[in-house]
Amino acid sequence: MSITPLKFVKAVVYGWMSPRTRFCVACNRHVGGFLPYRGGNASLSNAMRQLQLNGSDLDSFECPRCGANDRLRHLLLYMREMNIFERFGDARVLHFAPERALVSHVRQAGPRRYVCADIAPSHPDIERVDMTDMSFEDASFDVVIANHVLEHVTDLPSALREVARVLSPGGMAILQTPYSRRLTTTFEDAGIASDEARLILYGQEDHVRLFGANIVDEIAKMSGLVAMLRTHEELLPHIDSWKYGVNPHEPFMLFGRA
Secondary structure: OOOOHHHHHHHHHHHHHOOOOEEEOOOOEEEOOOEOOOOHHHHOOHHHHHOOEEOOOHHHOEOOOOOOEHHHHHHHHHHHHOOOHHHHOOOEEEEEOOOHHHHHHHHHHOOOEEEEEEOOOOOOOEEEOOOOOOOOOOOOEEEEEEOOOHHHOOOHHHHHHHHHHHEEEEEEEEOOOOEEOOOOOOEOOOOOOOHHHHHHHHOOOOOOOEEOOOHHHHHHHHHOOEEOOEOHHHHOOOOOHHHHOOOOOOOEOEEEOO
16 A cells, blocks of 8 residues: 555654654554544544444554554553463464564464464465354364454354354454444444445445444354453553553453353
């Protein structure tokens, strides 16, 4: 993706020239600010405002130094707080839509097996894997990571059953996903097929649904996994969400296999 001249200027200003009052946990650098996504929160549709879309903070989206977005920075904070990286040593990890900064942290932990997966791989190190129909054997992995992936998957029940199937007993799945804090149940309709309609009603052109506030119970019911959700307030009360550029309303969506 090409960078616009305006974005380049903002990256230089926020990354090197402004007073560095904010901090990116992905690259461990102080920065002057985080770059917005598109037009920032002002670009959200009225529907998403009314439904209180709980996803990325579009005003504080991207680190000007390393490019890490806010949901990745938040996930790193959660995983460090719960000492999850320490559990990766000698573990088997399956990572969907792998983010570069998170991949480096996982590799440093020394997993026994680490599979980076995507339905449309963009790099030779990424395997083509259909989350709804995986070729892996039962109980093949101790950890599954899918950070903001489920909102893109058409056959959600199949994907969640497959995640549970490939998890070993005692394994855990990290399934961060945007959702509406106002909707009581997930909103999905096959008639919402155009990019424009999906942007207005789901929040992004390539999303296929908008999860409701019952998202955790829904995932647990479809997958058979045990929900272990933790909130920002519970895990990260010491973290200034403005300074670190994260959304304090986004919980840590952790699930375990009994």
